[in-house]
Amino acid sequence: TKPEPLKIMISGPPASGKGTQCELIKKKYGLVHVAAGDLLRGEIAAGTSNGKLAKEYMEKGMLVPDDIVVVMVKERLLQSDAQENGWLLDGYPRSLSQAKALEDQGIRPDLFILLEVNEDALLERVVGRRLDPVSGKIYHLEYSPPENEEISARLVQRFDDTEEKVKLRLKTHHQNVESVLALYNDITVKVNGDLSKEEVFGQIDRHLSFLIEMKSKADSSS
């Protein structure tokens, strides 16, 4: 029988590298990347009423209300691709109430990854970040520059990527992170996110391979 697919959560302050690591994890492990922020930006781009409301909160660096976010994320996780291949949940849950909403649905991850990055580095990462609207890939003008002129010309910046807004986002993160961590204490790994993206991935990769090994041992002995 096929082993149970992996269920992973990744958390960390704004611009700590969650999206960047998710691209690498997805490539190696085939998990479905579900990012709360990307789902919200999708609603904004589609011009829905939820998107319009969400944008007001995102512009202030505040959490979007649960009545928008909770259902949106739950429905995405329950889609068949995530159920069959496993999921990688990025930027969710961000509050105790969101974590409890998942517990109520019986949704619990195998591992909770917390990226830890020095605050000065976060500011530099935010202001230099650019996104490719065509591929969805994340770049940084200095640390992960675009491969060619064509990509470089089409890069865009996120509306909440200013120094002023990232300070508000950081404050929101600090207000909420402990309450979420408390719920996942026994399955949390803290990863040093100050290193290069390859070195950060190296740490995560070791945790994930170990987890897969443990899961397959448990499956074969049951």
Ligand code: AP5
């Ligand atoms: P969200 O989109 O989740 O933003 P965030 O948490 O602030 O995280 P980011 O996407 O900014 O950064 P990241 O950690 O993915 O970093 P990245 O890999 O891009 O949320 C946005 C807003 O939506 C929130 O403020 C809130 O309003 C709302 N929201 C979202 N989830 C919600 C929820 N659950 N409930 C309610 N509201 C919610 O990297 C950043 C930059 O650094 C890039 O340029 C990258 O190239 C570079 N970089 C990455 N790794 C490295 C490295 N190791 N070394 C050097 N540079 C690096």
